[in-house]
Amino acid sequence: MKQRTQGINEDWLSLWIGLVIFALSLAVLGGADLLGWVVTTRVWTDASQALAPASKAYASLGGVGALVATFVALLVLMTAGAALLKADVKRFALGFTAVFWLSYVCWIIGSWANFAVNTPAEMQKFGISWSLKLTAEGGFIVALLAGLFVGNFMPGFAGWMKEAVRPELYVKTAIVLLGGFLGVTAAEKLSLATSLMFLGLAAIICAYLIFWSVVYYVARTWFKFSREWAAPLASGISICGVSAAIATGAAIRARPVVAIMVSSLVVIFSVVELLFLPFLAQAYLSHEPMVAGAWMALSVKTDGAAVASGAITESLILAKNAADGINFEKGWILGTAATVKVFIDIFIGVWAFVLAYIWTTRIEMRGGDRPRAMEIWDRFPKFVIGYVVTFLLILLLALGATPAMLGKIKAAMGEANTFRGIFFVLTFFTIGVMSNFRRLWEEGIGKLAAVYLVCLFGFIVWVGLVISWMFYGGVKPPLVAG
Numbered sequence: 001m002k003q004r005t006q007g008i009n010e011d012w013l014s015l016w017i018g019l020v021i022f023a024l025s026l027a028v029l030g031g032a033d034l035l036g037w038v039v040t041t042r043v044w045t046d047a048s049q050a051l052a053p054a055s056k057a058y059a060s061l062g063g064v065g066a067l068v069a070t071f072v073a074l075l076v077l078m079t080a081g082a083a084l085l086k087a088d089v090k091r092f093a094l095g096f097t098a099v100f101w102l103s104y105v106c107w108i109i110g111s112w113a114n115f116a117v118n119t120p121a122e123m124q125k126f127g128i129s130w131s132l133k134l135t136a137e138g139g140f141i142v143a144l145l146a147g148l149f150v151g152n153f154m155p156g157f158a159g160w161m162k163e164a165v166r167p168e169l170y171v172k173t174a175i176v177l178l179g180g181f182l183g184v185t186a187a188e189k190l191s192l193a194t195s196l197m198f199l200g201l202a203a204i205i206c207a208y209l210i211f212w213s214v215v216y217y218v219a220r221t222w223f224k225f226s227r228e229w230a231a232p233l234a235s236g237i238s239i240c241g242v243s244a245a246i247a248t249g250a251a252i253r254a255r256p257v258v259a260i261m262v263s264s265l266v267v268i269f270s271v272v273e274l275l276f277l278p279f280l281a282q283a284y285l286s287h288e289p290m291v292a293g294a295w296m297a298l299s300v301k302t303d304g305a306a307v308a309s310g311a312i313t314e315s316l317i318l319a320k321n322a323a324d325g326i327n328f329e330k331g332w333i334l335g336t337a338a339t340v341k342v343f344i345d346i347f348i349g350v351w352a353f354v355l356a357y358i359w360t361t362r363i364e365m366r367g368g369d370r371p372r373a374m375e376i377w378d379r380f381p382k383f384v385i386g387y388v389v390t391f392l393l394i395l396l397l398a399l400g401a402t403p404a405m406l407g408k409i410k411a412a413m414g415e416a417n418t419f420r421g422i423f424f425v426l427t428f429f430t431i432g433v434m435s436n437f438r439r440l441w442e443e444g445i446g447k448l449a450a451v452y453l454v455c456l457f458g459f460i461v462w463v464g465l466v467i468s469w470m471f472y473g474g475v476k477p478p479l480v481a482g
Contacts, residue, residue, distance in 0.1 A: 010169040013081045015386040018176025020077070022390050025180075025416040029397075029408050033057050035415040038073075038422075039066035041107050041139070043116045045126050050108050054418050055411075070422070071100055078164075088163055095164030098157075103429040104422075106146050110139025140312060140428045144274065147432020158433050167430040171307060174423035176386030178307075178338055181417045183394030184410055185331040199294075199471045201343050210463060211238030212351075215455045223451050227363065228254045231355060233448065236262040236301065237455050248352060252359045261445060265452050270305035271435045277461075278309050282316035289317045289328060290472040291465075293336030297344065298464035299456075308428055310337025332477035342384055 027034040036055025044050040051063025061069060075096060082092035110116065113126040115138045123131055132138065151158050158165070215238045219230035231252050236245035245262040248254075277299060281292035292313050300306040314333035321328055398409050 008084050010085065010166060011172065011382045013084060014169050014172035014383045015176060017077060017081055018173045018383070018386045019389070021173075021419050022177060022180055022386075022416055025412045028412040028415070029405070033415075035419075037061055037066055037069045038415060038418045039063065039070045040418055041104075041111050043111050043113050043122075043126070044108075045113045045128065047108070050111060054415050067104065071097075071104075074100065074422070081169075082163070091163040095161030098161045099164045099426060099430060099433075102146060102150075103143050103425045106143035106429060107139035107425045110142040115142075138315075140308060140425055141275075143425050143428040144271065144432045147429040148271065148435055149432075151433040151436050152438065155436065158436070161433075165430045165433045167427045167434065168302070170423045170430065171302075171427040172383035174420045174427065175307060175338060175342070176383055176390060177416050177420040177423070178334075179387040179390035180394045180413045181420065182331060182335045182338070183391045184398050184413050185329070185335060186391070187395050187398035195475075197339055199475070202471055210467075211460055214238075214459060215451075218455055219451050222454075223447065225451070228252065229258055229448075232258050232262045233451060235351070235355075236266050237452055238460060244351070248355055252355055252363075261448060265445060265448055266301050267305075267431065267434050268437065268449075269452055269456060270300055270302045271431060273300045273456075273461075274305045274309050274312070274431075278312040278316055281313045282320055286317045286320045288469070288473060289314075289321075289333045289477055290336050290475045291468045292317060293333040294340050294468035294472050295465050297337045297340035298468060299461045301456075302431075305431060306341045307334070307338050308424060308431075310334045310341075311424060313337070327480040328477040329480055336472070338387075342387055 021035070024034045033055050036053060037058045038054045039051055040054050041050055042052065048063075051067055053059060053061050053063075053066040058066065075093060078096055079089055079093045082096075083089050113122075113128050114130060115132050117123050117126055117128065117131040123129070212234050216230050216234035219225045219233050220227070225233065232245045232249045232254055235248035245266060249258050249262075277296065281295060285292040285295070293310050296309040296313055297306050300309045311334050314330065314337075317333060318328055318330065394409065394413060398406060401409060
């Protein structure tokens with residue numbers, strides 16, 4: 001849900017939900033463990049051993065107790081958020097119940113040792129002879145496939161729970177929490193983290209200048225679309241998917257159907273990319289892990305799918321390198337994808353303002369109609385504020401911490417990061433539910449899809465790879481100590 005609802009929308013809500021969880025996690029620094037009951041999922045061969053509370057202080061809950069406690073806490077928190085959005089609270093609560101349990105069952109299935117284990121030593125530990133080597137994040141793929149099944153073969157059920165099918169809300173909340181986790185990681189390798197941020201900024205400026213103009217030209221010249229269709233299509237394909245398409249449509253005052261159709265396309269193609277780009281990166285970019293992370297952010301067009309693809313890519317590449325005896329630290333590939341994506345999101349507001357200015361002064365001139373500088377803030381993705389706040393606060397705390405305090409900071413961010421993983425699996429499942437291929441085809445989306453197909457797979461994916469290689473080639477994550 002993107003429209004304003006009396007001062008709050010999903011963007012603002014994701015910021016506040018993420019900050020509430022983050023703030024509660026920091027209680028560990030003062031000796032109070034407020035979130036240790038959150039459920040964690042482990043690789044398993046015996047399903048009864050799959051679940052456990054995040055903290056040993058809550059061991060008496062047991063795995064099932066921790067799962068129930070996590071569900072109840074998130075149900076209360078997210079339903080309160082739905083009330084602020086003026087959504088149908090009852091329908092949201094029922095829909096969220098289905099979304100949560102189906103998503104989490106998928107995560108448990110994906111954590112089965114024969115799916116998740118990725119090294120010979122681990123296979124020996126679990127006593128198994130084969131594995132798909134997907135790591136525990138294989139549960140994300142299971143959730144995506146389950147969501148696609150529901151969305152395409154159970155449309156009645158998908159419609160029943162649609163009030164809670166909000167992948168952008170879930171992933172933006174996850175990104176706010178991701179900031180704190182990356183803050184700890186960056187504190188330990190500050191110079192590398194700083195250089196990655198500057199590289200990310202340079203990469204997206206380069207991508208913006210190339211991608212948008214080419215897609216707009218193709219839509220207008222090859223496929224004869226009007227400006228009203230070509231501009232949101234160019235933003236959706238080349239920049240940041242749903243958010244960019246909606247912001248651009250509003251900036252040029254396009255009809256609502258334009259943003260809706262383009263946004264639907266973005267979701268569909270993001271799912272397609274999510275299913276194969278991480279595996280392509282594993283096959284050909286395992287020796288250039290940071291290139292792979294940036295490539296996901298530049299190629300996959302929604303926040304949810306882009307960051308999710310970064311998580312899958314990291315798991316696959318770390319597993320492949322670990323099998324060869326190279327153990328990179330976790331978080332750096334995903335962090336690169338998230339950082340590049342955040343820079344892309346930041347620029348949406350600026351780009352929407354630029355387009356609004358061009359449209360009102362050059363294309364559709366109306367007396368007294370001028371864009372306001374405040375529109376940059378209006379269109380600025382607010383969840384980015386949360387990402388920056390959590391990242392900088394934890395970075396500053398960690399840089400000056402004693403070893404004992406650093407251990408507490410890591411424990412706190414570990415609990416917050418557990419919630420981040422839960423929001424990720426909710427994102428994967430709901431992205432799949434939203435992807436009803438038959439309905440989109442019936443709505444006459446074929447010509448738009450042709451533009452998307454030509455530009456994305458004929459140009460953007462591969463130019464995005466070149467840009468990623470230009471800026472991140474040769475940059476490696478730190479090796480695990482010892």
